[in-house]
Amino acid sequence: MPRLPTVEEVWPTVPRTRRRSLSEWKRLNREIERCRRCPLGSLRQHVVIHRGSLRPRVLFVGEAPGASEDRVGVPFVGVAGKRLDQLVSRLGLLESEFAVVNVIKCHPPANRFSDEAARACRPFLARQVEFLQPIMIVPLGVSALSAFRPDLLPISHAAGWLSRWRGLLFFPMIHPAAAARSTALRRRWEHDGKSLSKVLSRLGAVGNPGSIPRPGASV
Numbered sequence: 674m675p676r677l678p679t680v681e682e683v684w685p686t687v688p689r690t691r692r693r694s695l696s697e698w699k700r701l702n703r704e705i706e707r708c709r710r711c712p713l714g715s716l717r718q719h720v721v722i723h724r725g726s727l728r729p730r731v732l733f734v735g736e737a738p739g740a741s742e743d744r745v746g747v748p749f750v751g752v753a754g755k756r757l758d759q760l761v762s763r764l765g766l767l768e769s770e771f772a773v774v775n776v777i778k779c780h781p782p783a784n785r786f787s788d789e790a791a792r793a794c795r796p797f798l799a800r801q802v803e804f805l806q807p808i809m810i811v812p813l814g815v816s817a818l819s820a821f822r823p824d825l826l827p828i829s830h831a832a833g834w835l836s837r838w839r840g841l842l843f844f845p846m847i848h849p850a851a852a853a854r855s856t857a858l859r860r861r862w863e864h865d866g867k868s869l870s871k872v873l874s875r876l877g878a879v880g881n882p883g884s885i886p887r888p889g890a891s892v
């Protein structure tokens with residue numbers, strides 16, 4: 674098995690002025706669809722790659738597909754997905770302004786997050802971020818946070834705080850599935866959602882595609 678890359682080797686300083694082509698995106702998707710780099714590749718029904726815009730302002734990054742996502746090949750379509758959609762709606766983000774991906778592209782049995790799969794999948798996530806060129810990344814849950822910034826753990830401290838990461842805005846939140854586990858976590862999800870709404874409003878980043886100068890992407 675080839676040596677897996679370190680975080681530093683994989684994460685680019687996202688070149689937000691780079692021109693992109695749809696064929697590049699399709700090539701990446703084909704590579705992910707064919708991938709058997711870790712054991713999850715032979716267990717999946719569908720690989721789960723992306724939903725939403727190819728020019729998002731906000732990129733939500735979940736942890737791994739659940740059983741519902743595995744059945745249809747689309748991220749966040751189950752119960753957690755509904756909660757995320759409600760947040761997106763409250764934020765006022767247009768369809769063209771957000772996208773959703775996962776750290777791991779194949780469903781892990783019993784929803785058990787696999788660090789091995791996360792390491793093997795990391796180059797795909799890096800290329801997705803590089804291609805999509807969001808202005809903000811919102812990692813959802815501890816494993817998504819640790820894929821980008823393990824230095825900010827634990828998620829209970831990092832969630833709801835705005836920082837910068839490699840030239841992008843970075844706003845971690847707890848996983849939407851966690852918000853169903855207790856009243857305290859549901860309140861935390863809602864509170865942090867309001868904070869995110871304020872941040873995006875201050876930036877003029879929602880419902881107003883012309884408000885923030887965008888790099889000259891061709892997609």
Ligand code: SF4
Pocket residue numbers: 705708709710711712713714715720777778779790793794
């Ligand atoms: S989880 Fe990622 S690395 Fe593993 S087989 Fe699926 S696409 Fe490949």
